[in-house]
Amino acid sequence: xxxxxxxxxxxxxxxxxxxxxxxxxxxxxxxxxxxxxxxxxxxxxxxxxxxxxxxxxxxxxxxxxxxxxxxxxxxxxxxxxxxxxxxxxxxxxxxxxxxxxxxxxxxxxxxxxxxxxxxxxxxxxxxxxxxxxxxxxxxxxxxxxxxxxxxxxxxxxxxxxxxxxxxxxxxxxxxxxxxxxxxxxxxxxxxxxxxxxxxxxxxxxxxxxxxxxxxxxxxxxxxxxxxxxxxxxxxxxxxxxxxxxxxxxxxxxxxxxxxx
Amino acid sequence: xxxxxxxxxxxxxxxxxxxxxxxxxxxxxxxxxxxxxxxxxxxxxxxxxxxxxxxxxxxxxxxxxxxxxxxxxxxxxxxxxxxxxxxxxxxxxxxxxxxxxxxxxxxxxxxxxxxxxxxxxxxxxxxxxxxxxxxxxxxxxxxxxxxxxxxxxxxxxxxxxxxxxxxxxxxxxxxxxxxxxxxxxxxxxxxxxxxxxxxxxxxxxxxxxxxxxxxxxxxxxxxxxxxxxxxxxxxxxxxxxxxxxxxxxxxxxxxx
Numbered sequence: 253x254x255x256x257x258x259x260x261x262x263x264x265x266x267x268x269x270x271x272x273x274x275x276x277x278x279x280x281x282x283x284x285x286x287x288x289x290x291x292x293x294x295x296x297x298x299x300x301x302x303x304x305x306x307x308x309x310x311x312x313x314x315x316x317x318x319x320x321x322x323x324x325x326x327x328x329x330x331x332x333x334x335x336x337x338x339x340x341x342x343x344x345x346x347x348x349x350x351x352x353x354x355x356x357x358x359x360x361x362x363x364x365x366x367x368x369x370x371x372x373x374x375x376x377x378x379x380x381x382x383x384x385x386x387x388x389x390x391x392x393x394x395x396x397x398x399x400x401x402x403x404x405x406x407x408x409x410x411x412x413x414x415x416x417x418x419x420x421x422x423x424x425x426x427x428x429x430x431x432x433x434x435x436x437x438x439x440x441x442x443x444x445x446x447x448x449x450x451x452x453x454x455x456x457x458x459x460x461x462x463x464x465x466x467x468x469x470x471x472x473x474x475x476x477x478x479x480x481x482x483x484x485x486x487x488x489x490x491x492x493x494x495x496x497x498x499x500x501x502x503x504x505x506x507x508x509x510x511x512x
Numbered sequence: 513x514x515x516x517x518x519x520x521x522x523x524x525x526x527x528x529x530x531x532x533x534x535x536x537x538x539x540x541x542x543x544x545x546x547x548x549x550x551x552x553x554x555x556x557x558x559x560x561x562x563x564x565x566x567x568x569x570x571x572x573x574x575x576x577x578x579x580x581x582x583x584x585x586x587x588x589x590x591x592x593x594x595x596x597x598x599x600x601x602x603x604x605x606x607x608x609x610x611x612x613x614x615x616x617x618x619x620x621x622x623x624x625x626x627x628x629x630x631x632x633x634x635x636x637x638x639x640x641x642x643x644x645x646x647x648x649x650x651x652x653x654x655x656x657x658x659x660x661x662x663x664x665x666x667x668x669x670x671x672x673x674x675x676x677x678x679x680x681x682x683x684x685x686x687x688x689x690x691x692x693x694x695x696x697x698x699x700x701x702x703x704x705x706x707x708x709x710x711x712x713x714x715x716x717x718x719x720x721x722x723x724x725x726x727x728x729x730x731x732x733x734x735x736x737x738x739x740x741x742x743x744x745x746x747x748x749x750x751x752x753x754x755x756x757x758x759x760x761x762x763x764x765x766x767x768x
Contacts, residue, residue, distance in 0.1 A: 285748055349684075388741050398734050399658075399730035400734055403738040436533065438529075439629075440529050440568050483567075506624075507734075508629055510617070511631070
């Protein structure tokens with residue numbers, strides 16, 4: 253016999269119901285997956301850094317081939333500046349099972365800065381039914397004199413795109429709320445020389461973030477690197493899971509990247 | 513509930529930072545850090561004496577048993593299960609069951625001062641299950657590194673240290689390129705030769721679950737330490753486990 257919860261679930265996960273749940277803080281959810289859509293490709297919001305001659309190494313898999321047996325899969329990568337402006341679109345055709353892209357200032361036409369990017373699969377001219385993909389991936393940051401990157405996996409689902417002709421990017425997988433959430437980073441940084449926190453706004457609304465009383469706002473798709481200088485690092489935000497990527501620098505220039 | 517663990521080999525030491533607070537700031541003042549070690553076929557539970565401050569317990573592999581597992585509980589919770597806990601791991605409490613996830617940090621370090629960390633929680637629901645682990649080696653290894661390892665950490669609820677098979681498999685060539693033994697309730701270091709690394713290479717552990725954590729050591733002694741996602745995190749929808757099983761079975765056919 254089916255439980256009451258299983259009958260209610262499809263209704264409770266609809267966009268309007270989710271908004272009401274989050275508004276009244278009743279079984280609030282920080283992530284909204286597009287339950288009512290048959291097929292989609294979700295991307296995390298990945299950070300790129302080319303400032304100080306840093307390179308960003310991006311590793312991604314061919315999930316449509318691995319799990320759904322699709323061939324001739326291509327991907328679109330869309331790069332955003334820290335101000336949320338689209339600065340580059342890049343297509344890779346016939347991707348391998350596992351792939352690497354090096355993002356440096358020459359790849360970004362001389363830009364030495366930081367921002368975010370997304371990746372979406374294309375399955376053009378192929379029959380698509382019930383293909384729901386999350387692209388979590390791995391990002392490595394490599395300072396100029398390093399021999400290997402320090403890798404961190406995707407931080408949270410951010411955007412999705414449908415397969416086919418609709419190339420719109422749909423945001424609001426991560427939810428902003430009218431209430432603030434508090435997130436205290438559970439890591440000790442006492443021997444780090446420098447702690448940078450990488451925040452972005454994957455939603456369609458302006459969000460506010462407060463890091464140890466340093467308050468700032470991010471418009472949709474904007475990103476910001478904040479230096480933190482004391483532990484514990486206390487974050488409050490109307491983004492429901494305000495969890496940044498950490499880029500910590502230690503003696504001799506060694507870096508440690510991880511998610512908070 | 514989550515377990516935490518250390519790892520070490522000749523060149524790498526490690527430290528776990530176990531927070532005394534949840535990520536929303538709540539604390540339990542009576543919470544202590546305990547370890548579980550296998551001695552003569554039983555779990556031996558002990559309160560850990562280690563460096564600590566008001567926010568963290570710090571446990572390092574130089575001064576503590578690197579194959580033990582660590583967890584947070586109260587003395588009363590330990591006492592309540594004192595007999596049963598010799599034979600099976602116990603889900604003592606929900607202090608570390610939070611959304612967003614509670615994070616303890618496992619940090620590897622070497623003599624040159626390089627460090628790298630990842631969030632090392634081993635959830636209780638994994639310790640009760642057996643299964644197969646597969647992970648794409650290309651995703652996190654580095655052909656330009658001085659050395660690459662995959663650390664397969666298994667925690668199983670019964671107090672047993674027994675071997676189970678591990679493989680490196682080339683999926684395209686449908687070929688096993690390396691076989692090795694792993695052990696339950698251990699941090700297993702698997703050395704990956706750079707010339708073996710390609711996009712079709714997978715590591716497979718057959719019989720028990722575990723977390724595959726990739727450690728690369730650069731020519732300047734940098735460290736990179738991160739785990740791959742479990743395959744089911746790549747897909748949503750009702751048939752995700754069916755699709756993952758199908759993909760795993762393709763690899764299992766190669767090793768059978």
